Every structure is written in structure tokens, then in C-alpha cells.
Amino acid sequence: MGVFVAKGRVSIVVERCKACGFCVEFCPTEVLALSSAFNAKGYHPPHVVAPEKCSGCDLCGMYCPDFAIYGYKNQGQKNEEPQPEVNNEG
Amino acid sequence: MSTLVNPTAINPVEPFLRSDRMPHIWCPGCGIGTTVNSFARALIESKIDLKTLALVSGIGCTGRVAGYVKLDSFHTTHGRAIPFATGLKLANPNLNVVVYSGDGDLSAIGGNHLIHAARRNIDLKVICVNNLIYAMTGGQTAPTTPGHAITSTSPYGTFEPAFNLPHLVEAAGAVYVARWTTYHVRQLARSIAEAFKKKGFSFIEVISPCPTLYQRRNKLGDGLDTMKYYKEKSKTKHGAPTGELGLTMQGEIIVGKFVDRDRPDYSSLLKAQMHESLGERYVDYDEEQGYACGDGGCAEDSCH
Amino acid sequence: MKADPRGVLTGTHFLDGDHACCEGALAAGARFAAGYPITPSTEIVERFAARVPTVGGSFIQMEDELAASIALQGGVWGGAKAFTVTSGPGFSLMMEHIGYAAMTETPCVFVDVQRGGPSTGLPTLPAQADMMQARWGSHGDYEIIALCPNSPQECFDLTVKAFNFAEEFRVPVMFMMDEVVGHMTEKVVIPPADQIEVVPRKHTRKTVEEYLPYATDGDMVPEMAHAGEGYKFHVTGLTHDERGYPNMTPQTQHALVTRLQNKIRSAAGRIAMFEEEATENADVIVVSYGITSRIAQRAIEMARERGLKVGKLRLITVWPFPEKKIRELAERTKAFVVPELNLGQMVREVERAAGGKARTILVPHAGGSVHHPEEILAAIQEAVR
Numbered sequence: 001m002g003v004f005v006a007k008g009r010v011s012i013v014v015e016r017c018k019a020c021g022f023c024v025e026f027c028p029t030e031v032l033a034l035s036s037a038f039n040a041k042g043y044h045p046p047h048v049v050a051p052e053k054c055s056g057c058d059l060c061g062m063y064c065p066d067f068a069i070y071g072y073k074n075q076g077q078k079n080e081e082p083q084p085e086v087n088n089e090g
Numbered sequence: 091m092s093t094l095v096n097p098t099a100i101n102p103v104e105p106f107l108r109s110d111r112m113p114h115i116w117c118p119g120c121g122i123g124t125t126v127n128s129f130a131r132a133l134i135e136s137k138i139d140l141k142t143l144a145l146v147s148g149i150g151c152t153g154r155v156a157g158y159v160k161l162d163s164f165h166t167t168h169g170r171a172i173p174f175a176t177g178l179k180l181a182n183p184n185l186n187v188v189v190y191s192g193d194g195d196l197s198a199i200g201g202n203h204l205i206h207a208a209r210r211n212i213d214l215k216v217i218c219v220n221n222l223i224y225a226m227t228g229g230q231t232a233p234t235t236p237g238h239a240i241t242s243t244s245p246y247g248t249f250e251p252a253f254n255l256p257h258l259v260e261a262a263g264a265v266y267v268a269r270w271t272t273y274h275v276r277q278l279a280r281s282i283a284e285a286f287k288k289k290g291f292s293f294i295e296v297i298s299p300c301p302t303l304y305q306r307r308n309k310l311g312d313g314l315d316t317m318k319y320y321k322e323k324s325k326t327k328h329g330a331p332t333g334e335l336g337l338t339m340q341g342e343i344i345v346g347k348f349v350d351r352d353r354p355d356y357s358s359l360l361k362a363q364m365h366e367s368l369g370e371r372y373v374d375y376d377e378e379q380g381y382a383c384g385d386g387g388c389a390e391d392s393c394h
Numbered sequence: 395m396k397a398d399p400r401g402v403l404t405g406t407h408f409l410d411g412d413h414a415c416c417e418g419a420l421a422a423g424a425r426f427a428a429g430y431p432i433t434p435s436t437e438i439v440e441r442f443a444a445r446v447p448t449v450g451g452s453f454i455q456m457e458d459e460l461a462a463s464i465a466l467q468g469g470v471w472g473g474a475k476a477f478t479v480t481s482g483p484g485f486s487l488m489m490e491h492i493g494y495a496a497m498t499e500t501p502c503v504f505v506d507v508q509r510g511g512p513s514t515g516l517p518t519l520p521a522q523a524d525m526m527q528a529r530w531g532s533h534g535d536y537e538i539i540a541l542c543p544n545s546p547q548e549c550f551d552l553t554v555k556a557f558n559f560a561e562e563f564r565v566p567v568m569f570m571m572d573e574v575v576g577h578m579t580e581k582v583v584i585p586p587a588d589q590i591e592v593v594p595r596k597h598t599r600k601t602v603e604e605y606l607p608y609a610t611d612g613d614m615v616p617e618m619a620h621a622g623e624g625y626k627f628h629v630t631g632l633t634h635d636e637r638g639y640p641n642m643t644p645q646t647q648h649a650l651v652t653r654l655q656n657k658i659r660s661a662a663g664r665i666a667m668f669e670e671e672a673t674e675n676a677d678v679i680v681v682s683y684g685i686t687s688r689i690a691q692r693a694i695e696m697a698r699e700r701g702l703k704v705g706k707l708r709l710i711t712v713w714p715f716p717e718k719k720i721r722e723l724a725e726r727t728k729a730f731v732v733p734e735l736n737l738g739q740m741v742r743e744v745e746r747a748a749g750g751k752a753r754t755i756l757v758p759h760a761g762g763s764v765h766h767p768e769e770i771l772a773a774i775q776e777a778v779r
Contacts, residue, residue: 065116165631178621
């Protein structure tokens with residue numbers, strides 16, 4: 001018993017989603033499902049159905065062809081991934 | 091059950107996108123966007139200075155990648171991304187030049203340039219998204235379309251043998267040849283990062299769904315069905331002989347890294363030849379001045 | 395600014411037009427060329443291949459003209475001044491990319507050493523039958539600048555001018571030589587570098603945040619950046635807005651395409667170069683260009699020896715066509731005689747600009763050799779009748 005704290009969460013840009021279903025299918029812990037809501041284009045974006053299972057692995061983000069979702073590890077977690085460094089230096 | 095938009099964490103791919111142009115035009119279930127995620131990961135991992143990165147594309151659905159990435163990007167003419175990229179690289183050897191284009195663009199109209207750039211071993215990283223069709227123009231047969239497929243220009247089914255692209259570019263001289271599918275997001279990112287470390291002509295083929303045309307016309311389901319097919323039927327065989335990598339409709343897809351060899355690239359060969367023939371008289375590329383800066387090219391005081 | 399002395403072969407030389415053209419390119423600052431062999435232009439890049447490694451630059455012989463005509467543009471966006479050379483069949487192949495250069499406003503030079511056509515035609519013999527193609531060869535609405543030398547000396551001087559126009563207007567410039575001018579050997583004087591004026595690239599001074607690749611002000615020519623400088627700009631052949639982003643609407647189309655046209659047309663007076671002689675009281679004016687102008691010169695002399703009042707207008711800039719000058723002359727003269735090494739191309743422009751105010755008489759020649767002065771003389775005599 002006790003409280004389970006998810007290791008990660010997802011962030012969804014609802015308006016970019018085209019409901020292809022990749023994120024739902026390839027999430028290793030089945031965190032997502034397509035919702036019954038609509039975005040402006042008429043697609044059903046995903047929503048989190050099992051937040052406690054999210055590890056923040058970002059496979060959803062890697063699969064999403066529309067850049068509409070990404071996962072990240074909660075802060076304070078072991079093995080937290082640092083924010084990606086974008087090298088813009090000269 | 092809530093989804094939170096957290097302002098402190100960003101999508102790793104977002105800094106590489108022209109966010110003001112989202113959402114993009116690719117269809118639901120199209121795999122091109124997925125390849126861009128892998129590309130972004132590879133850029134992050136290899137710590138390439140983005141200032142030095144130039145991306146060149148041709149015409150087609152994959153060609154639109156150039157317009158969506160926040161890099162110096164060039165959307166050129168059909169089939170001619172590779173020669174344009176060659177000119178870029180020769181005028182400024184410090185650039186990391188990526189060619190990101192589709193199977194029709196690179197192997198049909200662009201075929202001649204593909205093999206010559208591989209022959210010369212120009213230092214280019216070519217990402218060829220192969221959706222087995224000419225997608226943008228409505229689903230016509232491509233040199234990569236597998237046998238018996240229905241396309242808009244083969245309404246009774248294709249019958250031409252298709253290109254085996256890894257085999258073609260290996261024979262032409264490429265130093266790095268790999269193939270993945272859009273299911274293999276991490277492996278693709280890794281291959282692209284490896285290609286950035288290589289000097290010479292690198293070619294990475296990515297098999298991708300075109301749910302609207304190729305899959306739909308051939309009753310093969312949607313993008314997700316295709317991804318499941320990739321997962322099920324792909325077989326990783328690093329180092330497999332490229333002659334055995336032919337694709338059939340819904341058949342096995344052999345993926346992996348097939349060629350990783352070392353040959354001097356075009357610029358090294360050019361320099362070696364010039365030094366040998368001209369000795370002291372050869373004026374090499376000036377790292378500081380380039381070819382243009384100085385008196386002959388840019389304005390004196392606007393030099394970067 | 396002055397030419398970079400490293401590329402200037404100062405001195406008095408005995409060169410043919412092709413070779414002089416190559417020296418002109420080097421003097422103008424060209425440091426990259428992509429070419430494909432085609433008679434009678436090949437010597438230009440052969441010389442460039444020999445010269446540029448000791449000046450500082452590179453040449454690549456591409457696999458075809460389609461590749462050459464776009465590789466040079468990659469070279470431009472990588473920071474170099476670049477050009478290619480060709481003749482009729484190659485010129486035809488390059489048309490798509492000439493349009494791309496016009497649309498993306500890529501400054502560059504395309505040299506066409508014209509030969510007999512159509513198709514394979516007469517590879518080693520002259521014609522001037524690509525003149526309309528130079529202007530209209532690619533699809534869509536666009537403007538180019540075309541120059542026409544008539545001597546090896548002009549092949550040097552005008553090539554420098556061609557590069558200068560290309561940079562000033564961010565436009566592809568067609569350098570319309572012909573086989574005779576290209577292969578004739580004459581004295582060519584190349585001055586010291588500090589006497590050669592070159593126009594530098596219109597490079598932006600704006601910061602990365604401020605810069606818009608296709609924003610313009612009064613002169614309608616946007617500022618340019620090169621790959622590798624951190625501007626992260628996008629270039630496309632699709633109809634685009636000031637950000638360089640594809641924007642395929644009639645409004646953007648209108649704005650873009652009319653600007654591409656007007657940036658040249660509004661400066662046409664300055665771009666138009668010609669040689670004018672004795673046109674004030676002329677009964678007939680001979681309008682010619684390129685090698686034909688040299689035979690026309692002889693014909694004019696012969697006509698004057700017979701007491702005829704003949705003026706001369708030699709076109710140096712062929713496009714944009716100097717219609718203002720023709721219109722002005724049409725008021726004063728009875729007729730224009732237009733000899734050209736084709737079956738009637740620039741004569742149409744003369745006729746159009748003359749607006750019926752003066753007769754226009756074509757002296758055609760299908761190509762393969764040059765006119766006899768007598769042919770042109772006969773037309774002059776006919777014109778004054």
C-alpha cells in the first residue's frame with residue numbers, strides 16, 4: 001500500500017494532434033488512450049488514462065509524427081534526464 | 091486523469107522546429123514527422139553546432155522537411171537536392187550538409203546525382219524517407235514501389251522490378267549505408283548520429299507509411315497498421331549483404347547498418363591531388379576568409 | 395569595391411573570348427564554378443579549372459547540366475560568387491534552375507556560348523538563336539538581365555559587369571556569347587585590380603532576430619545571408635513571403651512576382667547599355683548585337699561610302715530590352731535594319747518598341763557562319779528606298 005508517485009508525465013499539444021494512434025500503441029506502459037474529445041480539426045487527441053504508470057521515457061514523443069506529445073521525467077527522480085541542450089554556439 | 095502542460099519541460103524536438111509553421115501538412119499516420127524526431131535526437135546527441143548545419147531537400151512530401159526545421163534550409167528543385175548540397179559543401183567545407191528527401195526525388199529524377207555523389211564520396215548525410223510511392227502528387231509509381239502494388243499510374247498493379255536502394259548506393263561508393271523503418275525511432279537516431287561522425291557519403295533509408303495513398307490503395311490499413319507491420323516483419327541484420335535487402339509488398343524488411351567503411355572523401359582527394367600537382371602554388375580553402383570573404387566577395391565591413 | 399588582385403591577370407594578352415570570359419569571372423571574384431562540357435563553351439571552365447586552384451577556389455565538373463546549374467547556386471548560398479557555362483542544348487537543360495535562381499534571388503551568371511540549333515544543331519558553328527530563350531526559357535513570370543559581348547575584350551569587361559549586375563539585383567544574369575566571339579583571338583587588356591570595380595554581395599547587417607530573408611525596401615532587392623552564419627533562414631522555390639516561408643496565395647504571388655519583375659524593370663534605364671552612333675539624322679538605323687554587330691559595322695561603312703545616312707545602335711544589354719531608346723529613335727528615323735544570326739528574334743522587340751513609327755527590316759541568317767556585309771548593305775539600301 002502507500003502512494004505511488006509517477007516517475008514522469010506527458011505534455012500534449014492538442015491542436016497539433018492528428019490521432020494517428022502511434023503514442024497510444026507504443027507507450028510501453030499503456031498510459032494513453034485516444035479521448036472522445038475533439039480538437040479544432042476534428043481529431044480525437046490522446047489523453048492520459050494511467051498517469052501513475054508514466055515513466056517519462058518520451059517514446060510517445062519520439063513516435064509522434066505531429067510533434068504533439070512528449071514525455072519527461074519528473075524532477076527529483078533518479079536518472080532524471082537533463083533538458084536537451086541545443087548547441088547554438090558559434 | 092489530467093494532462094498538464096508544464097512550462098519548464100520542453101519537447102526535445104521543439105527547438106529544431108519552426109513552431110510558427112505548425113501544424114504541418116503531413117497526413118495522419120505519415121511517418122515523416124517521426125523521422126524528424128529521430129533527426130532531432132541525433133543532432134542533440136552528436137552536439138553538432140547548429141550554426142554549421144545546412145539541410146537541403148527536394149520536392150515531395152519529405153521535401154517539406156526543409157521548411158519545418160529551424161536551420162539554414164533549402165527547398166530546391168525535384169531531384170536536385172544532392173547537387174545543390176554539393177555546391178554548398180564545396181563553397182563552405184565547414185558546413186555539415188544534410189540532404190533530406192524522398193525515394194522518388196532521390197532515386198528517380200535524382201538518381202543520376204545520387205550515384206555520382208556516392209561515387210565521388212561527397213561528405214553529405216542523406217536521409218531518404220522511402221514510402222514506396224510518389225506521395226505529394228497523388229500516389230504514382232516510384233522506382234521503389236514493390237511488385238503488384240496498385241498506384242495511380244499502375245491501376246492494374248505494378249510489374250517493374252523495384253530499386254534496392256542500399257544496394258545501389260553501396261555499389262556507387264557510399265561509405266555508410268543503413269536502413270530502418272519509422273518504427274525504429276531510437277536506432278534511426280543512432281544511425282544519423284553515426285553518420286555525422288563519418289566523413290563521406292552516408293545514406294540512411296527510412297521505410298515510412300503513406301497511409302493516404304500507398305497503404306490505402308492497397309488496402310493495407312492506416313499508419314498505425316503499417317507501424318505494427320514494421321514491428322512484426324522487420325529483422326535486424328547488421329552487415330547483411332545489400333544484395334539481399336530487396337523489399338516486397340508486406341514482406342520481410344531487413345534493417346540495420348550494412349556498410350560502414352572508410353574511403354577518402356571528395357575534398358580530401360581534391361586537396362591531396364592539388365598538393366601533389368601544384369605544391370606551394372595551391373591555394374587551399376582559407377578557414378578564416380573562406381572563398382568569398384575578403385576583397386572579391388562580400389562587402390569588406392559586413393563580413394561575418 | 396575593387397577587385398581582389400589574386401584573381402586579376404593584369405596585363406596585355408592575346409586571348410579568345412572563352413578564355414577572356416574566364417578571366418573576367420576570376421576578376422569579378424568568382425571562386426566556384428560547376429560545369430559540364432559542351433562545345434563551344436568548354437574552354438571557359440577548362441581554363442577556370444586550371445586557374446582557380448592557384449587563386450583560391452574550386453571547380454567541379456558535374457554529371458550533367460541539371461546538376462551544374464544548381465550546384466553553382468549551392469555554391470552561392472555557401473558564400474561564393476559562382477557561375478556556369480554552356481551552349482544551346484545545355485542551356486535548355488538549365489532552364490528550370492534559371493527559374494529557381496530568379497525565384498530565390500540567387501545572384502549568379504550563366505554563360506551561353508550560342509551555336510547553331512535547334513537540338514544538337516551545329517556544335518562548332520555560330521548562331522544567335524537563344525536570345526528569346528534567355529528571356530523566356532523558364533516557366534512563369536520572371537526577369538533576367540542578359541549581356542552580349544562582341545569581342546574578346548568585351549568578354550572580359552562584360553563578364554565583370556555581369557557578375558556586378560547579378561549581385562546588385564540578386565538575379566541570374568545570362569551572358570550571351572556566340573561561337574565566333576568565343577573562339578576568336580584578339581588583344582585583351584586586363585587592367586590592374588584597383589581599376590576594376592566589383593559589386594560585393596548584398597549581405598545583411600541585421601541581427602539574427604531582425605533578419606527577414608525576403609524583406610525589401612526601396613530598391614526591391616532583399617539582403618542576403620549565407621548558410622553557416624546562424625541566420626537559420628529558409629529558401630524555397632515555392633511562392634513565399636518575407637520570411638521565406640511557402641505562402642501559396644494569390645496575394646503573396648502577386649506581391650512576389652511583381653517585385654521580381656519590377657526590381658529589374660525599374661532600373662532598366664541604368665541596366666541598358668548600348669553603343670549609339672550617328673543616329674540623330676539617320677534615315678536608317680542598324681540595330682545589332684554580338685558578332686553580327688561587327689559585320690554590321692562594315693555594312694554601315696559601305697552604306698555611308700554610298701552617301702547613305704546610316705546610324706548604328708549596338709545592343710550590349712539585350713535584356714531588359716532598351717525599348718525606351720528604340721521608341722525615341724523610331725520618332726526620328728525611317729527604318730530599323732536588324733541583322734541577327736537567327737530567323738528573327740530580337741527584331742520582334744525592335745518592332746514592338748518602334749510601335750509602327752518606323753519600319754523594321756530583319757536580315758535573318760539561319761546560323762553556321764556570319765552574315766556577309768553585302769546582305770546587310772542590301773537591306774539598308776532597301777530601307778531607304
